[in-house]
Amino acid sequence: MKKNIWGYIGLLSALLIGATGCSSDDEESSTATSYVQLYNASANSTSLSLSLDDYQYTAVEYANAMPKYAYSVGEVELEIIGEDDIGDELVNYQQTLDLNNGDHHLFMLIGDYHSPEFMDISYQTTEMDEFNDDEDVDYSKMQLLVAHTAMDAGAFDVYIGVDGRDFIDATHLDSLSYKGSTSAVTLDTGDYVLYLTEPGAVEPIYITAALSLSSETVYKLVIRDSFGPGTPNITIDNVDSTSGADNYSNVEANAEFRLFNGLSEHGNLDVLVSNNGNDIALKGIELGQSTAFQSVDFDDYGVTITQSESQALLANNLLVTFNQDETKSMLLYQDEAEQIKGLTLVHDLRPRAYESLINFANLVHSFDDLSIYFVAEDETIDSAEYKIDGVDFAEDESLLLPTGYYEVSVVYEDDNSNLTLLYQSELMSFDDSQYTLALYEDQMQALGYQLTVIN
Template sequence: MKQTPWRYIGISAVMATAVACSSDDSESTSSGSYIQYYNGSANSTSTALVLDDYAYSEVSFADSLPRYEYGTGTTELEISGFDAQGDELSIYQSTIELSDADNHLFMLVGDYSEPELVDIVYSRSEMDALNSDESGDYSKMQVLIAHAAMGESSFDLYFGKQGEAFSSAVMLDSISYKDHSDEQMFDTGEYVLYLTESGKAEPVFTTAAMELTDNTVYKLIIRNSFGPGQPKITVDNVDSTGTPDPYVNIDANAEYRVFNGLNNTDMIDAELVSNQESQYLYELEQSQLTEFKEIGYNDYGVTITNSASNQVLANNLLITFNQDESKTIVVYEDELGEAKGMTITHDHRPRAFEHQISLANLVPEFEELMIYFVRSSETIESAEYKLTGVEFTELSSISLPSDDYEISVVFKDEHGTLTLLYQSAVVQFSQAGNYTMVLNPDDTESLGYRLTTFQ
């Protein structure tokens, strides 16, 4: 049975007074420790920090709890998650000692089958003392950097002011996986974090400017990322609020592919043009999905033409590619038969037991459709997983556990009559990662529609 954050009624007296500390907290004056939890296990389910049988809110990958005040003394710590059936399980247990004025960032790392917990203990007393003058002008903040990116190399860490060259940046530390730097104090302001390969002085990763203020310890966490950029990392800026700000490499490329969902044109060409570069794809057949292709981050005008006649079908569709993004451009026909385009942004993160399914409905003939994911022991009527009311050009999503499914697309008219538009063979959702589906008209299919599934 799933836990909720309030599953335990018998909360200790210490926990009864637990409060979240905001990102602009002044110095701590009460007796106690402070705790925060970050989920850096890329293929994990949502997980929860449990202290002395008190479960905090569940946290997904690349997210964190706010900073909370807690008590001191010997404490039973647990991290709970979910198994393949959706039942709760304990994935980590230990006993820890919490001391007065300690600050702990608990960071879950590694593969979900064998995760590890890194306990980062830091102090903010010096910063609090400097910021405690009568003016209340908080002019200092602190930064520490942690490495949660499994499989990635060691990095040298450089920290510089926005607007200054990399040569002016200060080297903070060199850290490898599961390591972290000490907290270091700086004036508040705008800063850039640079990562280099160990022993080298050329950045391989550079963040955009980060505004760091408010008497806060900023935990900059290097974690796994799954876009086209190199190295395969993102930096999460975790303050005290529990809502990390992600920073991708400002120099990273994007990637794209094109799906030809047109029913009335045999082959198409695609042209992508920005003020920096142009790319071309030729003779895409009906229902063809191209391979991913790298492209520089920018705004692009996309033109679609008929390969045979060179007739322009869609002119200067505007598509933006941001750093480290992965997108599919889907070309389809609207209610009037005119070529249009939509983009689907992909999340390629692997997941332990479930898959995020994104489905684009590009069938204009029906107002709403129902999509059923039917397992071997089910029928359409008893299917646990389904999408209902899916409208034309709508991108819907559903989370499915790993299993075998038949996928049926159904239209229900105002009289309750059901019309089957598409029924798949058995589809096995077992490979790590997420899936995208595109439903579009296709005269070559027996029922007149095609559902294309790809990762």
């Protein structure tokens, strides 16, 4: 028998007084009620949805959470549902469990999507609610817990400290290994910093920026795998009672970048990336080629570009910003006025199941509104299921493409519906990874343009 769905607690209140930060557990029903929420912690997963007694909630992508919902107490059939390799629904986990009055549950699918694991973090808000219901005091309280879902990371000691104070004043919450979580602690609302150390060590190896924990709610800080250049290879998401999650990289993490030469009229390039005397010199970058990734401290940098042979200055002090734990590509191109510029792309390098993440960049100033078709062996452009439309000059767009073999065609359609083929590839293999495709002018090609996969 299906349970009654109580709905998202406080939704109307949140709409009316959203400026106060009201969340789903700010008001609780007097009816026997439990509370459920799903966070997707499986890095290579498809989107996931929570199903309770065949009632299926909206799916969430990796590193995101659905809002917290109220649900009636009692025995319930729980399923976590994703997708298989052809896009059909796949039950990744199922269990019969009891939902008790006042219990709050953060459900998480973790680990490898092909053989995932399940976490159920249960907590209550009684202590926090009693503090906040006391009208004789002027403080407000929140609760905090930390969960470790980073499959490839070791153990950490977890500390919480008030923002603006030193680490020595921070409170040790617990020692966590993969699949572990702390108990929920009740603290004053305010700004905090989370610290991670190696087990038994007294020197932080991970420090968040200030966490604004200002609502009378429960904050779940989730340690998950990161696929950026920072060490350790983890990052932290802050999940409250609403949808989504706020991410906090290590404030001391490095960034990384690479450069791509899309300047067809200038030959090889020398590029200098500089910041306060810290210079990275990259020489002899050929047309259609990219450099290896370069590690760099997070900060703002100037980029100077010269022609390798003549040393003629092509561009001076283009500005690029590298944030913590961020992987970027800077694609160099020339606009209609022959000004040299850079299109900067931020990469999502996480692994994926059954699909590729495609980024397509248009570096040809002669064309706006390009379409790029991914044509399977039994398709033509007219019947191709997967394409990216409307890519203007100096813009990039993305697409999730099922793994497989495709012929890639780039097409321009003018105002009279005349089609121009700018590029057509042989069959290309796309696996469960991330690809950046850049179209640029190249008079050595039969059609005058080249599409390069930037690896």
